Amino acid sequence: MRGKLRFGLIGCGVISGTHVAAIQRVGGELAACADVVPERARTLANAWGADVYDDYREMLRRGDIDVVTICTPSGMHADMAVEASRRKKHVIVEKPMDITLAKADRMIEACRENGVKLAVISQHRFDPSTVYLRQAVAEGRLGTLALGDASVKWFRSQAYYDSGEWRGTWALDGGGALMNQAIHTVDLLQHIMGDVTSIRANMATVGHARIEVEDVATATVKFRSGALGTIVATTCAYPGLSARLEVHGSEGSAVIDSDKLVYFKTGTEQRGYEAPEAPGTDGVGNAAAAANPGGLNVWAHEQQVRDMIEAIREDREPLVNGEEGRKPLRIILALYHAARTGQTVELR
Numbered sequence: 599m600r601g602k603l604r605f606g607l608i609g610c611g612v613i614s615g616t617h618v619a620a621i622q623r624v625g626g627e628l629a630a631c632a633d634v635v636p637e638r639a640r641t642l643a644n645a646w647g648a649d650v651y652d653d654y655r656e657m658l659r660r661g662d663i664d665v666v667t668i669c670t671p672s673g674m675h676a677d678m679a680v681e682a683s684r685r686k687k688h689v690i691v692e693k694p695m696d697i698t699l700a701k702a703d704r705m706i707e708a709c710r711e712n713g714v715k716l717a718v719i720s721q722h723r724f725d726p727s728t729v730y731l732r733q734a735v736a737e738g739r740l741g742t743l744a745l746g747d748a749s750v751k752w753f754r755s756q757a758y759y760d761s762g763e764w765r766g767t768w769a770l771d772g773g774g775a776l777m778n779q780a781i782h783t784v785d786l787l788q789h790i791m792g793d794v795t796s797i798r799a800n801m802a803t804v805g806h807a808r809i810e811v812e813d814v815a816t817a818t819v820k821f822r823s824g825a826l827g828t829i830v831a832t833t834c835a836y837p838g839l840s841a842r843l844e845v846h847g848s849e850g851s852a853v854i855d856s857d858k859l860v861y862f863k864t865g866t867e868q869r870g871y872e873a874p875e876a877p878g879t880d881g882v883g884n885a886a887a888a889a890n891p892g893g894l895n896v897w898a899h900e901q902q903v904r905d906m907i908e909a910i911r912e913d914r915e916p917l918v919n920g921e922e923g924r925k926p927l928r929i930i931l932a933l934y935h936a937a938r939t940g941q942t943v944e945l946r
């Protein structure tokens with residue numbers, strides 16, 4: 599495929615501007631955007647000279663759009679992705695890819711059948727801190743892994759949940775502090791520690807009046823390697839602290855805090871402290887997102903959109919394809935089941 603790839607974007611709310619900036623930075627072109635609130639689509643489109651649709655299906659009929667980026671409420675993703683794949687558009691979909699495994703599988707299947715690529719946004723996999731730590735673990739520099747802790751202590755006000763009818767609902771958000779906010783850190787936990795095979799959990803709604811979903815959850819997990827771990831997530835930690843991943847092994851420990859590798863020490867390495875960081879972020883990406891959902895840095899999305907463009911041009915899988923995007927969703931759904939039943943859920 600030659601020339602600029604042309605993008606169509608569905609859902610012109612909070613995260614859409616990050617995608618449009620990323621598309622522009624990687625040399626793509628925003629051809630059109632669609633939103634059921636046409637004013638939102640118009641505001642975004644006007645800034646970029648793109649066309650506006652209030653019905654995304656009409657936009658998908660265009661033959662000159664190569665990639666469709668889906669930024670709508672989470673429980674709508676699969677239907678839109680399936681429709682886009684039928685129109686032979688490659689698909690970038692925001693996290694979570696949808697809110698059930700059945701719908702996730704339907705998306706994966708449809709994209710495969712239609713010969714288009716599917717990329718699920720998990721932008722922090724591209725952070726230099728994540729890449730560095732994963733490589734260090736793979737090389738055995740931390741020894742035998744014993745413990746992995748994912749903890750997201752963020753704050754979302756009631757006004758945040760009230761800002762969209764879908765927010766905080768099981769039907770369209772699919773969950774709360776875990777499914778919407780902590781999913782990034784849960785994904786990094788499994789990306790670095792390996793498969794989760796068993797979960798025990800508790801969850802509650804304590805700090806918000808008008809939401810259905812959990813705003814606090816705790817879990818203990820076992821990994822296939824034999825290591826143990828914890829997952830802690832809340833949107834009640836005023837004023838919004840950090841998203842943190844801690845990994846401990848027989849020969850070393852590492853801590854990523856708000857996207858930065860703030861601690862890295864191994865028994866054999868003199869260099870006890872490393873802090874690779876995304877260029878120009880000053881670590882503000884996740885730190886800002888701790889209290890403000892719109893406070894994201896574009897850099898990590900840019901890396902993932904670039905990876906998708908390269909995947910299309912090289913005809914390879916994007917780094918976070920459907921199967922990879924499904925992994926944190928599976929863990930979170932299992933965690934919900936464990937919390938509701940009080941039972942240990944095994945994942946084989």
Ligand SMILES: NC(=O)c1ccc[n+]([C@@H]2O[C@H](COP(=O)([O-])OP(=O)(O)OC[C@H]3O[C@@H](n4cnc5c(N)ncnc54)[C@H](O)[C@@H]3O)[C@@H](O)[C@H]2O)c1
Binds near residue numbers: 614672674719778
């Ligand atoms: N990767 C990240 O860090 C990150 C950050 C924020 C949000 N997200 C994800 O992005 C998605 C959107 O979140 P948001 O905060 O931008 O939501 P939002 O409510 O601000 O925006 C969603 C938009 O979709 C539109 N929409 C709803 N139904 C539609 C339809 N049928 N056709 C076209 N448009 C429709 C709404 O009018 C709204 O403008 C969610 O899945 C969320 O989890 C990801």
